[in-house]
Amino acid sequence: MASTDTGRQGRPALWFLAPFLVLYVLFIVGPAIYGLVMSFFHTSMVSTGLGEFAGLSNYAEALSSADFWSALWHTVWFTILTTPPLIALALLFALLAERTTRGRWFFRLAFFLPYVLPSAVVALIWIWMYTPELGLLSRAVSAIGLGEPNWLGDPDFAMVSLAITTVWWTLGFNFVLYLAGLAEIPRELHEASAIDGAGPWQQIRLVTVPLLSRTTSLVVVLQVIASLKVFDQMYVMTQGGPNFATRSALQYVFDVGFTDFRSGYAAAASTLFFVVVLAVSAVWLVMTRRQEPEL
Amino acid sequence: MRPSAITRRTLLRASLLSGAALTGCSSVRAGLLSTPPDPAVVSYWNLFGGGDGVRMRQMEDAYRAANPHLDLQAVTLAWGNPYYTKLALATVGDLPPDVAAAHLTRMKTLVQGDLLEELLPEDLERHGLTADRFNRRAWDAGLVDGRVYAIPIDTHPFVLFYNTEICDEAGLLAADGTLAPITGPDQFQDALTRARQVTGRYGATHGINSDTASPWRLFQTLYAQLGGEVLAEDGTRVVLDDTKAVQVLDYLRTLTVEKGLMPGSVDYQGAIALFASGAAGFHLNGEWEISTLQTAGLPFSMALVPHVFGDEYAVQADSHTLVLPVRADRDRAGLDRALGFVRSMLDQSLTWAEGGHVPTWQPVATSDRYAALTPQSHYASAADAAVYDPPGWYSGSGSNFEIVMGAAVGAVEAGDLTPTAAVAQLRAKLGELAATPPPV
Numbered sequence: 001m002a003s004t005d006t007g008r009q010g011r012p013a014l015w016f017l018a019p020f021l022v023l024y025v026l027f028i029v030g031p032a033i034y035g036l037v038m039s040f041f042h043t044s045m046v047s048t049g050l051g052e053f054a055g056l057s058n059y060a061e062a063l064s065s066a067d068f069w070s071a072l073w074h075t076v077w078f079t080i081l082t083t084p085p086l087i088a089l090a091l092l093f094a095l096l097a098e099r100t101t102r103g104r105w106f107f108r109l110a111f112f113l114p115y116v117l118p119s120a121v122v123a124l125i126w127i128w129m130y131t132p133e134l135g136l137l138s139r140a141v142s143a144i145g146l147g148e149p150n151w152l153g154d155p156d157f158a159m160v161s162l163a164i165t166t167v168w169w170t171l172g173f174n175f176v177l178y179l180a181g182l183a184e185i186p187r188e189l190h191e192a193s194a195i196d197g198a199g200p201w202q203q204i205r206l207v208t209v210p211l212l213s214r215t216t217s218l219v220v221v222l223q224v225i226a227s228l229k230v231f232d233q234m235y236v237m238t239q240g241g242p243n244f245a246t247r248s249a250l251q252y253v254f255d256v257g258f259t260d261f262r263s264g265y266a267a268a269a270s271t272l273f274f275v276v277v278l279a280v281s282a283v284w285l286v287m288t289r290r291q292e293p294e295l
Numbered sequence: 296m297r298p299s300a301i302t303r304r305t306l307l308r309a310s311l312l313s314g315a316a317l318t319g320c321s322s323v324r325a326g327l328l329s330t331p332p333d334p335a336v337v338s339y340w341n342l343f344g345g346g347d348g349v350r351m352r353q354m355e356d357a358y359r360a361a362n363p364h365l366d367l368q369a370v371t372l373a374w375g376n377p378y379y380t381k382l383a384l385a386t387v388g389d390l391p392p393d394v395a396a397a398h399l400t401r402m403k404t405l406v407q408g409d410l411l412e413e414l415l416p417e418d419l420e421r422h423g424l425t426a427d428r429f430n431r432r433a434w435d436a437g438l439v440d441g442r443v444y445a446i447p448i449d450t451h452p453f454v455l456f457y458n459t460e461i462c463d464e465a466g467l468l469a470a471d472g473t474l475a476p477i478t479g480p481d482q483f484q485d486a487l488t489r490a491r492q493v494t495g496r497y498g499a500t501h502g503i504n505s506d507t508a509s510p511w512r513l514f515q516t517l518y519a520q521l522g523g524e525v526l527a528e529d530g531t532r533v534v535l536d537d538t539k540a541v542q543v544l545d546y547l548r549t550l551t552v553e554k555g556l557m558p559g560s561v562d563y564q565g566a567i568a569l570f571a572s573g574a575a576g577f578h579l580n581g582e583w584e585i586s587t588l589q590t591a592g593l594p595f596s597m598a599l600v601p602h603v604f605g606d607e608y609a610v611q612a613d614s615h616t617l618v619l620p621v622r623a624d625r626d627r628a629g630l631d632r633a634l635g636f637v638r639s640m641l642d643q644s645l646t647w648a649e650g651g652h653v654p655t656w657q658p659v660a661t662s663d664r665y666a667a668l669t670p671q672s673h674y675a676s677a678a679d680a681a682v683y684d685p686p687g688w689y690s691g692s693g694s695n696f697e698i699v700m701g702a703a704v705g706a707v708e709a710g711d712l713t714p715t716a717a718v719a720q721l722r723a724k725l726g727e728l729a730a731t732p733p734p735v
Contacts, residue, residue: 044734046383046408065727131565132558153504153560155711239505239698243706243720259376259695261383261404261688261734 035267043264045257051264058268068269070244071252072276074159078248079227081163086223087216089167090174095204097175098182108179115172123236126165127152130237152238155245162233162246170226174219181215182208217288221281228277249273337636338368341396342378346586347650354643358636365632375693379405382620386410391620393633399437399614400684400691402445407688407735412619414443414634422634424641430655433614436683445616446637448644449652452612452677453512454582455601458490459594461576465489473673477601480546486601487556490576498556499577500570502563503708507701508693509563512611513579514704516600517543519609519682525700526729530687533725537718543604544707544714552710559709582651582674597651597670599677612681613692614655653678688733699724 039058041050062068097107114122129136130151141148151161185208193207209216231250234240240247240255247255253273257266343351348371355369370392372378379401385391387410397405405411419425424446426434433447455474462468467486469475477486487498502509518525523539526532551559561569570578571591578584579600588595602608617637619630640647644654645664653675654660666672690696703721706712712720 042732042734044408045380046387046405046410046735048387061731067724067727127562127564131562131568132560134565134568150560150709152562153709155706237505239507241505241507241702241705242503242709243702243711255695255698258380259693259698261380261408262731263734 036271038264039267039271041264043262043267045261045263054264058265059272061265062269062272067244067247068249068252068272071247071249072273074245074247075228075230075249075273077159078163078166078230078246079224081159082166082227083220083223085163085167086171086174086227087219090171090219091178091209091212091216093171094175094178094182095208098179108176111175112172114169117169119169119232120236122165122169123233126161126168127237130161153242155242158238158242158246162237165237166227166230166233174223177215177219177222178212181212185211217284221284221288224280224284225277228280249276335364336366336368337394337632338370338392339394339396339636340370340372340378340382340392342372342374343396344371344374345583347583350646350650354640354646357643357646358639361639362635367636383408383410386620386622389623391622393619393622393625393629394636395618395620397445397616397618398692399433399445399447399616400686401694402437402616402618403439403686404688404691404735405618405620406439406444407733410621411444412621412625412630414446414619416443418630418634419443421631422638424634424638428657430653430657430660430678432679432681433655436681437614437616445618446641447614447616447655448640449647449655450612450614450678450681451581451583451652452610452674452681453516453579453600454610454651454674454677455598456570456578456580456584456588456595457598458570458573458576459596461490461493461573464493465576467576473596474598478603480603483601483603484550484554484556487550487577488554491556494574494576496574497558497569498550498575499579500558500561500566500575501579502561502566503558503705504560504562504565506563506566507698507705509566509580509701510704510708511697511701512581513547513600514543514700515611515682515684516609517546517603519611520603520605520607522605522607524685525725526685526687526690526696530685530690530696530733531729533722533729535718535721535725540718540721541714544704544717546603547704548707548710548714551708557708582653582671585651585671595670597673599674608680609682610677610680612677613683614681615652687729688735689728689731695728696725699728 038050040054040056042052042054042058043050093107093111097104097111100107117125130138132138132148132150132153135151137151138148149157149161152158189207189211190203193203198206229250230248231254234246234248234251235254238246240251249269250273253266253270256262256269339355341351351371352369355367359365359367372381379397382391382395382397383405386405391410402411414424416425429447430450433450437443437445437447457467457474459468459472462474463472465486467475467477467489477483489498491498501513518539521536521539521542523536523543524534527534550556557575558566558569566578567580567584567587569575571588571593573593582597585597599608600610617640619625619633625633641656641659644656644659645662645668648654648659648665648668648671651671653671654665655678659665660675660678665675684690684692684694684696687696700721703712703717703724706720707714707717
């Protein structure tokens with residue numbers, strides 16, 4: 001009986017889950033609750049305890065701070081810049097890699113390889129490529145006769161440069177998800193559509209892409225959340241500059257919390273940011289639930 | 296099915312054993328069980344990397360050799376904010392090191408948080424650490440309400456690096472082969488112009504992109520020469536002098552945007568690389584980059600940043616200090632061990648000075664051996680003209696104050712902001728910080 005089975009398996013399952021649950025509560029849930037509590041206090045990094053009760057004043061300060069809003073916008077702008085190419089290019093490369101007959105392993109590896117690198121390494125490589133006058137990209141762009149953009153020094157262009165770096169770096173993850181999705185599509189469907197006279201483009205548009213919709217909605221949610229969490233690239237490559245043009249929401253939290261020692265206020269700012277991420281994910285989930293075909 | 300060679304039980308047993316072996320490490324055990332620290336241990340935290348890190352390890356080794364009965368446990372942590380975060384948290388958590396390095400401009404916030412031990416005159420005297428044996432300016436700048444909390448071991452000013460071959464060709468050297476004195480805005484601009492005629496690229500470089508510290512240091516040097524100040528009353532009041540600030544920013548804009556004598560868009564490493572590759576005759580930076588440039592092997596020397604404005608010379612600087620974080624279990628013997636370590640570091644100031652830092656310890660600073668150390672001793676007088684970041688909880692080396700100031704100055708040099716717009720931005724951002732209740 002299914003019900004007695006789960007009842008009997010419940011306890012051992014809990015034991016097997018325990019190591020994870022203990023760490024999860026200790027290092028994720030616990031600190032998150034503590035952070036929420038802290039956001040209502042004037043907690044300081046350089047003194048013990050929670051400090052003076054602040055009520056909602058930390059939230060009021062964050063909501064009325066121009067710096068907080070501009071940092072939040074930078075994060076959203078980064079998400080807008082990175083999400084579409086990271087999905088479209090991942091799909092395109094997965095389709096191409098799937099079609100190659102020889103050396104398929106090489107293409108799979110080549111697209112995934114950058115993802116293996118730590119963010120700091122990626123950032124350092126790209127800083128050198130973007131270096132004005134001396135860098136690889138600068139020379140390449142000047143060699144083909146184009147005016148060289150000031151990659152990381154122009155406040156209007158710096159975010160685009162960071163987005164390009166991020167696309168190169170994290171494309172591999174979505175690429176692998178799409179490869180897995182492609183492997184699940186039964187070959188017969190392609191054969192049947194070919195017999196019905198569908199060309200390769202029609203096959204992709206009418207068979208492959210619709211059947212990948214589950215993968216796509218997963219990729220979009222994961223990608224939006226990953227992009228909203230951006231911190232490393234800016235922290236290493238631009239320090240949020242030039243003139244704060246690329247300071248992300250998380251770097252704002254880092255600046256006020258760790259540099260200014262204002263943990264309470266930083267907790268309030270990060271709680272607000274958490275609400276934004278939660279709202280975005282919830283909206284997306286509701287939208288895809290409604291659209292998703294029953295498979 | 297054949298059982299695999301490693302059963303679950305043996306795996307568990309092995310991991311338990313290795314866990315036990317790990318916790319056998321004394322410091323972990325002390326941390327977990329809060330056992331009293333070993334009386335023969337001196338723990339020391341610092342933030343010195345690169346050439347400084349190498350020399351600091353030499354000094355630590357000399358201390359170990361001279362004190363074989365003591366166990367010096369030195370830890371080097373990443374420079375900047377993470378360091379002060381760790382130091383503050385370790386002290387709040389009552390497990391701080393015996394001695395820690397801290398920037399003079401950052402340690403005052405720690406004092407306000409009651410995290411640093413006050414060093415009483417009678418204790419300092421036992422180790423010969425009296426005010427008259429230190430550089431006056433660094434010593435006084437480190438006092439908080441007249442009390443001593445930190446022992447300055449150096450002054451590290453913003454300096455002018457110059458390529459001796461390029462400057463020779465540009466006719467900028469004096470008869471003795473050092474840089475001829477440059478005074479006033481026109482002379483400095485002229486020197487950069489002549490250097491550019493030789494290099495064909497730039498007169499000077501300094502970091503701007505993703506480097507807010509260098510623009511701030513240059514601005515502060517010129518602004519302080521005009522007698523300008525930014526903050527007053529421990530950072531609660533902004534006293535920026537708009538006229539003086541605009542004058543300095545106008546000048547920097549002329550050098551970068553208008554005349555192209557300095558690149559307005561280059562990062563810290565790129566600025567060094569341009570100078571090291573001979574694309575610029577001058578480089579403005581902290582003296583600590585001496586190690587990098589010596590390794591690069593180009594013909595260079597160092598001088599004071601020129602006296603560009605005003606009547607009285609001033610130059611931006613900070614000092615590394617050694618502090619004793621508050622710990623409940625420190626007795627007199629522990630205090631003496633810590634101060635003995637501080638004294639040992641001061642006695643080795645000559646080693647430290649090789650890295651470019653100007654010693655504050657007068658027995659070394661006034662010695663012939665230091666005078667013979669060139670180019671380091673060329674700019675030793677910077678220690679007496681040093682201008683430190685203004686006191687304030689959000690100010691100091693690597694602080695948000697420096698980021699706010701440097702971002703605006705850098706934006707002017709890149710041509711993204713006019714000097715007037717930059718001053719307006721500074722007023723808005725500094726005003727917000729000044730109005731925020733301090734976290735200490």
